[in-house]
Amino acid sequence: MSLIVLKFGGTSVASRERLFNAASIVEKAWRAGNDVVAVVSAQGDTTDELLKKAAEISPSPSEREMDMLLATGEQISIALLCMALHSLGCPAVSLTGWQAGVLTDSHHAKARIRFVETRRLREELARRNVAVAAGFQGTDAQGNITTIGRGGSDTTAVALAAALGASRCVIYTDVDGVYTGDPRLVRGAQKLKEITYDEMLELASMGAQVLHNRSVELAKRNGVPVEVRSSFTDEPGTIVREETMERRTVSGVAQDADVAVISLTGTADVPGIAYKIFDRLAKEKINVDMIVQSAAENHCKHICFTVAQDQAAQALELIQNQRDVAYQSLNMDPDVSKISIVGAGMAGSAGVASEMFEALYKQGINIMFISTSEIKVSVVIKSQDAQRAVQAIHDHFFQAENQ
Ligand code: ASP
Ligand code: MG
Numbered sequence: 001m002s003l004i005v006l007k008f009g010g011t012s013v014a015s016r017e018r019l020f021n022a023a024s025i026v027e028k029a030w031r032a033g034n035d036v037v038a039v040v041s042a043q044g045d046t047t048d049e050l051l052k053k054a055a056e057i058s059p060s061p062s063e064r065e066m067d068m069l070l071a072t073g074e075q076i077s078i079a080l081l082c083m084a085l086h087s088l089g090c091p092a093v094s095l096t097g098w099q100a101g102v103l104t105d106s107h108h109a110k111a112r113i114r115f116v117e118t119r120r121l122r123e124e125l126a127r128r129n130v131a132v133a134a135g136f137q138g139t140d141a142q143g144n145i146t147t148i149g150r151g152g153s154d155t156t157a158v159a160l161a162a163a164l165g166a167s168r169c170v171i172y173t174d175v176d177g178v179y180t181g182d183p184r185l186v187r188g189a190q191k192l193k194e195i196t197y198d199e200m201l202e203l204a205s206m207g208a209q210v211l212h213n214r215s216v217e218l219a220k221r222n223g224v225p226v227e228v229r230s231s232f233t234d235e236p237g238t239i240v241r242e243e244t245m246e247r248r249t250v251s252g253v254a255q256d257a258d259v260a261v262i263s264l265t266g267t268a269d270v271p272g273i274a275y276k277i278f279d280r281l282a283k284e285k286i287n288v289d290m291i292v293q294s295a296a297e298n299h300c301k302h303i304c305f306t307v308a309q310d311q312a313a314q315a316l317e318l319i320q321n322q323r324d325v326a327y328q329s330l331n332m333d334p335d336v337s338k339i340s341i342v343g344a345g346m347a348g349s350a351g352v353a354s355e356m357f358e359a360l361y362k363q364g365i366n367i368m369f370i371s372t373s374e375i376k377v378s379v380v381i382k383s384q385d386a387q388r389a390v391q392a393i394h395d396h397f398f399q400a401e402n403q
Helices: 016-031 046-057 063-087 119-126 153-164 197-205 213-222 273-283 309-320 344-348 352-362 383-402
Strands: 003-008 035-040 092-095 102-104 113-116 130-134 137-139 145-147 168-173 194-196 226-230 238-241 252-268 288-293 300-307 329-342 369-373 376-382
Touching (some): 003 153, 016 035, 016 063, 016 130, 035 063, 035 153, 046 063, 063 137, 113 153, 119 153, 130 153, 153 213, 197 252, 197 329, 213 226, 252 309, 273 300, 273 309, 288 369, 309 329, 329 383, 352 376, 376 383
Parallel strands (some): 092 130, 102 137, 194 238
Antiparallel strands (some): 252 300, 252 329, 369 376
C-alpha cells in the first residue's frame, strides 16, 4: 500500500464515458489499498473556450479576472470525477487548488507554486477518501486565485506528489508514452520504457510536448519518478526518472520547425560585438537559442543565431536599428528547422555526432549549423529537408533495434 498521485489530462475526462474510465482507474488503485490523490485538468477544450468567452468581453481582460475565469474549468472536472467515483462506491472529496493547499506567487497566468500545505490532503487520505484536486490553479499570499500556465496540471500533480512524498506520480494522457521520434511523423518510432529527466527536458524544449516542462524540472529536483501513459489502454507507459536501467546512446530524434536563422556577416573583429547584439535582444525578451560565431578572417567575423519564428522580425529590426554594431550583410531565413538527437549516454561515447552527420550526408542534406551539448546534438537545415532528415537519422540509430 502506498501513496500515489494520478493525473488525468483534458482528453481523459472530456466526456461522460471518459470520466467513468478515469474514475475506474482511480477506484481500482484505491481498492488495492493505496492512498490516492487524483489531479485533473479541465475537460477537453474548456480552457480554450473560456479564453474565447473572455475575448468576447474585452481585448485585454484583467489578469486577475482571467485566472478567476480559467480556474473554473478544473472545478467542473473535480466535481464530476467525484460524482463518478461516488457512483462506483468509492469515497472521494473534490478540492480546489487552494483547498488542496497549493500556494503560488502572484504572477497571474504564469504563477509558480511556492509551497503545498498538505494538511487537508492528508486528512482526507487518513479518512480513506480519494482526494480529487484541481490542477493548474492555486492562491497567492493575498488569497487571489492564480493559474500556473497552460498545461500546468502536470506540474500540480508533481508538486503534490513531491509534497506528499508519493511513491508514484502517473500522468494519464492521450498519448501512450514517450517515443524515439514523433510517431505521427517518423516511421518505426518506438515507445521508450524509460527516459531521464534531462532527456525529457531536451525533447520537450524541442516541441515534443508530452509533459509540461516545469513538471519535469520539479520532478527532477524532488526525485519524483513520473510515468506517462494512456488512460485508454492498459499498456505501461514511459517512466521519467533520474537514471535509466537501459543504456542507450541516443534516446530520441526531435524536430522543431519553429525556428528562424538570423545571420550577420562582416562584423568587426573587436571586443563587445556579441555583447551588444545579444544584450539588445535580451532586453526585449527575445529568446535566442543557438549562436554560432566564425573565427575572424580579414578582421571580420560572422555571427548566426536562431530565434523562434514569431520573434524573428522583431529581432531583425532591433539589429537594423542598432547604431553601435556595423556589419556587411544582415539576413533572416524563416524556412529552417532544427533537428536534434538526444541521449544521456552520449556523454560517454565517441562518434555519435558524426553518425548523425553521416545519415544527413547520405541523403545529400546540407547542414547550416551545428551545436552540441552533453546530451544533445542539433543541426539547423532547410525546412524542405526536415522530414527526410528526421527519418534518415531515426533509421540510422533505431533501425538495427527494429530488426
Ligand atoms: N486546463 C489547462 C490548460 O488547458 C491546464 C491543463 O490542462 O493542464 O492549459
Ligand atoms: Mg497537458
